[in-house]
Amino acid sequence: MAAFRFSGTFLLLALLLLVNKAKSQLFIGVNYGQVADNLPSPSSTAKLLQSTSIQKVRLYGSDPAIIKALANTGIGIVIATANGDIPALASDPNFAKTWVNANVVAYNPSSKIILVNVGNEVIMSGDNNLISQLLPAMQNIKNALDTACLGDKVKVSTVHSMTLLKQSEPPSSGIFDPSYGDVLKGLLAFNNATGSPFAINPYPYFAYRSDPRPETLAFCLFQQNPGRFDANTKINYMNMFDAQVDAVRSALDAMGFKNVEIVVAETGWPYKGDSDEVGASIENAKAYNGNLIAHLRSMAGTPLMPGKSVNTYLFALYDENLKPGPTTERSFGLFKSEDLTMTYDVGLSKSNSPVRKLQLLLINSINQHTSPVSPSPVTPSTEPKKSAWCVPKTGVSDAQLQASLDYACGQGIDCGPIQPGGACFEPNTLAAHAAYAMNLYYQTSGQNPSSCDFSQTAMLSSNNPSTNGCSFPGGSS
Numbered sequence: 001m002a003a004f005r006f007s008g009t010f011l012l013l014a015l016l017l018l019v020n021k022a023k024s025q026l027f028i029g030v031n032y033g034q035v036a037d038n039l040p041s042p043s044s045t046a047k048l049l050q051s052t053s054i055q056k057v058r059l060y061g062s063d064p065a066i067i068k069a070l071a072n073t074g075i076g077i078v079i080a081t082a083n084g085d086i087p088a089l090a091s092d093p094n095f096a097k098t099w100v101n102a103n104v105v106a107y108n109p110s111s112k113i114i115l116v117n118v119g120n121e122v123i124m125s126g127d128n129n130l131i132s133q134l135l136p137a138m139q140n141i142k143n144a145l146d147t148a149c150l151g152d153k154v155k156v157s158t159v160h161s162m163t164l165l166k167q168s169e170p171p172s173s174g175i176f177d178p179s180y181g182d183v184l185k186g187l188l189a190f191n192n193a194t195g196s197p198f199a200i201n202p203y204p205y206f207a208y209r210s211d212p213r214p215e216t217l218a219f220c221l222f223q224q225n226p227g228r229f230d231a232n233t234k235i236n237y238m239n240m241f242d243a244q245v246d247a248v249r250s251a252l253d254a255m256g257f258k259n260v261e262i263v264v265a266e267t268g269w270p271y272k273g274d275s276d277e278v279g280a281s282i283e284n285a286k287a288y289n290g291n292l293i294a295h296l297r298s299m300a301g302t303p304l305m306p307g308k309s310v311n312t313y314l315f316a317l318y319d320e321n322l323k324p325g326p327t328t329e330r331s332f333g334l335f336k337s338e339d340l341t342m343t344y345d346v347g348l349s350k351s352n353s354p355v356r357k358l359q360l361l362l363i364n365s366i367n368q369h370t371s372p373v374s375p376s377p378v379t380p381s382t383e384p385k386k387s388a389w390c391v392p393k394t395g396v397s398d399a400q401l402q403a404s405l406d407y408a409c410g411q412g413i414d415c416g417p418i419q420p421g422g423a424c425f426e427p428n429t430l431a432a433h434a435a436y437a438m439n440l441y442y443q444t445s446g447q448n449p450s451s452c453d454f455s456q457t458a459m460l461s462s463n464n465p466s467t468n469g470c471s472f473p474g475g476s477s
């Protein structure tokens with residue numbers, strides 16, 4: 001018994017380390033827009049964020065109440081200067097110092113400010129005076145942060161809309177509109193020299209609106225679709241998010257900035273719209289955000305940036321009821337301002353997160369080790385006559401495996417075991433992770449052979465693919 005206790009404790013410690021490792025590898029933030037008169041209190045918002053696996057929050061300003069409420073939560077905070085402050089920040093280094101002291105230094109280090117965005121979508125504003133002052137304003141903010149010895153901790157950037165791209169299809173041909181050339185070059189040289197990210201707002205939703213065909217919807221929602229082939233790179237893109245992010249990658253590379261990191265400052269899908277706003281529904285919003293989160297958690301990255309998830313800020317935390325325009329503008333909220341419940345469930349709740357599931361899995365396994373007579377609840381009383389597992393066919397492309405993985409994990413199955421630290425993380429290959437997820441999807445959707453199709457890339461097998469430590473559930477065929 002003592003030996004069991006000891007190994008149980010040891011196991012627990014080892015597993016907690018793994019859990020922390022897994023946790024630090026999540027890349028999910030959320031946008032907190034405040035164009036509303038019905039927002040919850042800052043402390044309620046801080047509690048809400050802590051109950052989720054959201055790691056970072058982006059503000060469009062620097063509201064002291066929310067920055068203070070997030071103190072000692074570990075949640076990263078992105079703040080922004082107003083577009084209207086750009087001329088003064090550009091012309092007066094002391095104004096920049098005062099701004100940094102009041103909005104960053106005053107809260108450091110208890111509130112974890114990680115990025116200052118100077119203005120929002122300035123280049124697209126068409127205001128040439130403002131555009132010409134953007135880079136000097138960023139430089140003055142950067143100098144003020146350096147003076148305060150925060151230059152390494154707090155980066156400086158600005159946010160762009162996708163309309164900055166002149167061309168985005170196919171992704172390899174992505175280029176920025178040359179009319180922004182010189183301004184953009186200056187900003188990118190700043191990003192490159194200071195190690196700050198290039199922040200941009202890809203919205204597959206708008207791509208679908210301009211091309212509302214069912215196959216475009218499936219492509220935008222990470223659902224099963226034939227993909228879009230990029231003849232230059234021979235990559236078959238399986239979802240619009242990857243295609244848009246890789247178009248930005250290509251545009252940055254074409255200007256020589258291969259090392260500048262991309263951050264998705266906003267992406268989302270409205271759950272409600274006017275009758276002429278195609279595609280805005282709870283079902284689609286849930287599919288987009290849920291499948292996007294699963295895609296990010298899979299750590300697949302994009303075809304041009306594999307193996308690492310793009311830092312992504314979901315739009316948005318709450319609806320903004322005072323925003324003008326069509327209904328969709330006021331209908332992006334993931335949580336309801338009135339009672340902080342989920343508008344729809346995309347698996348952000350901590351009790352539902354892969355990390356939490358891993359913790360429960362570990363606690364259960366420890367309990368089983370330490371309790372001498374606990375019968376295993378999952379062992380069936382009689383052996384099924386014949387077992388079958390759903391596995392990928394041989395020769396399936398990585399893009400298709402990734403699409404199947406994203407799809408399966410987006411359907412509410414527990415993909416925690418294939419997260420870093422999970423029992424089935426090793427072997428850490430796309431094929432193995434896809435096989436795990438596809439099989440689990442098949443087993444949990446009634447073992448109907450049609451659930452083991454995945455666009456004809458999967459088949460039933462009687463060979464148990466389980467490995468040491470990783471058990472693939474199997475049922476009778």
Ligand SMILES: *[C@@H]1O[C@H](CO)[C@@H](O)[C@H](O)[C@H]1NC(C)=O
Binds near residue numbers: 189192193255256259
């Ligand atoms: C980016 O920064 C690196 C390191 O500071 C530098 O060597 C390189 O020339 C820069 N690239 C561009 C295109 O400015």
